[in-house]
Amino acid sequence: MRIGELSQQTGVPIPTIKYYLREGLLPAGELTSPNQARYDDAHVRRLRLVRALVEVGGLSIAATREVLAQMNSCETPLASIGKAQFAIASRTEPHEDAAHADAVRQVDELIERRGWRVRPTNPARAALAEALAYLTRLGHEDALPMLERYAEAADALAVPELELTLSRKDLDGMAETAVTITVLGDALLGALRRMAQETEATRRLGQG
Amino acid sequence: MRIGELSQQTGVPIPTIKYYLREGLLPAGELTSPNQARYDDAHVRRLRLVRALVEVGGLSIAATREVLAQMNSCETPLASIGKAQFAIASRTEPHEDAAHADAVRQVDELIERRGWRVRPTNPARAALAEALAYLTRLGHEDALPMLERYAEAADALAVPELELTLSRKDLDGMAETAVTITVLGDALLGALRRMAQETEATRRLGQG
Numbered sequence: 001m002r003i004g005e006l007s008q009q010t011g012v013p014i015p016t017i018k019y020y021l022r023e024g025l026l027p028a029g030e031l032t033s034p035n036q037a038r039y040d041d042a043h044v045r046r047l048r049l050v051r052a053l054v055e056v057g058g059l060s061i062a063a064t065r066e067v068l069a070q071m072n073s074c075e076t077p078l079a080s081i082g083k084a085q086f087a088i089a090s091r092t093e094p095h096e097d098a099a100h101a102d103a104v105r106q107v108d109e110l111i112e113r114r115g116w117r118v119r120p121t122n123p124a125r126a127a128l129a130e131a132l133a134y135l136t137r138l139g140h141e142d143a144l145p146m147l148e149r150y151a152e153a154a155d156a157l158a159v160p161e162l163e164l165t166l167s168r169k170d171l172d173g174m175a176e177t178a179v180t181i182t183v184l185g186d187a188l189l190g191a192l193r194r195m196a197q198e199t200e201a202t203r204r205l206g207q208g
Numbered sequence: 209m210r211i212g213e214l215s216q217q218t219g220v221p222i223p224t225i226k227y228y229l230r231e232g233l234l235p236a237g238e239l240t241s242p243n244q245a246r247y248d249d250a251h252v253r254r255l256r257l258v259r260a261l262v263e264v265g266g267l268s269i270a271a272t273r274e275v276l277a278q279m280n281s282c283e284t285p286l287a288s289i290g291k292a293q294f295a296i297a298s299r300t301e302p303h304e305d306a307a308h309a310d311a312v313r314q315v316d317e318l319i320e321r322r323g324w325r326v327r328p329t330n331p332a333r334a335a336l337a338e339a340l341a342y343l344t345r346l347g348h349e350d351a352l353p354m355l356e357r358y359a360e361a362a363d364a365l366a367v368p369e370l371e372l373t374l375s376r377k378d379l380d381g382m383a384e385t386a387v388t389i390t391v392l393g394d395a396l397l398g399a400l401r402r403m404a405q406e407t408e409a410t411r412r413l414g415q416g
Contacts, residue, residue, distance in 0.1 A: 011303035052342040078413040095219035116407040128399035131392045134260040153361035154400035158408040184339045190394050191336035192362035199324040200366040205286040
């Protein structure tokens with residue numbers, strides 16, 4: 001198909017597709033003449049994944065390129081899932097105050113308590129510590145016990161999430177599924193939490 | 209305190225504080241001379257909230273300003289919690305294809321099935337539909353049954369989250385707690401999911 005049909009099938013405007021091509025998020029099409037290229041179903045699929053990462057996941061172009069590169073560079077499912085996940089993680093520079101030091105300790109204790117196996121390099125450790133540190137800094141220490149409830153939810157979801165990933169027939173499919181579930185899962189949970197919270201608030205506080 | 213101490217207490221560089229002041233994210237200090245202002249603990253607290261929204265929540269400056277404005281503009285806890293939540297929601301233009309139409313129907317059915325009370329204007333509906341539509345577009349229809357598991361997790365968490373919010377002694381405190389828990393809760397859950405997923409992957413696939 002030509003770029004116009006690729007645009008029509010995916011709803012992505014042609015200038016945006018050209019931008020993704022220049023940025024290396026989408027492999028070049030097969031040239032059929034000096035200024036015309038042909039695209040196929042793999043392009044449709046890749047373009048949809050890019051849109052999910054950028055639009056739903058809020059990833060930057062650089063982060064998206066990194067995820068795509070990591071996704072297809074591994075020789076075992078575990079490596080593949082891990083690399084893609086690490087690439088998705090956001091990295092912020094922590095403010096290293098007392099709240100941060102406490103939070104790092106709380107993360108270690110949580111991992112130990114739950115018997116989790118999390119590599120020291122997993123960026124989710126730092127992301128969790130930073131969020132916990134802000135709870136303390138903002139005076140919401142009484143929210144910290146809820147951490148266990150969040151962790152239980154994460155544990156319960158990880159089992160079917162991994163089942164789904166491992167059900168794919170090849171490494172590329174597994175990596176893509178892991179990335180998709182991680183990013184779209186964040187969005188699903190975020191939206192569902194807001195709805196459940198509105199429901200609970202309305203139940204408790206009456207008609208809004 | 210002067211701006212230097214405000215910077216020291218929060219770890220936010222002075223130029224960034226000045227930028228937030230110009231952008232209206234932080235109320236002006238009390239002028240003590242034509243070019244010197246004094247700040248207090250309310251500034252420390254507000255500055256930390258802004259950082260949590262921007263750094264952990266990934267909100268834009270405009271979105272942060274909107275959240276802060278909505279947070280302190282209500283007369284009942286329900287209105288206050290609702291307005292702040294609505295302001296936090298991300299809004300993307302959906303691609304209105306068949307997958308999107310199906311997804312909108314799935315969201316309505318889910319709300320009905322769970323007996324949730326979600327206003328038609330809650331932007332979480334559109335956010336959920338968009339994430340579900342991408343699952344279908346990427347060929348992961350077999351992930352859709354997991355939606356129920358995610359919804360159960362959201363339901364279970366909403367109860368203690370609301371308890372915590374309602375335990376605050378005034379409207380401003382409730383609104384701030386609702387905003388904080390919504391934004392930091394997304395980050396906590398995201399980080400915990402990645403750790404639980406690594407744990408489960410390592411258990412199932414052996415040492416990485």
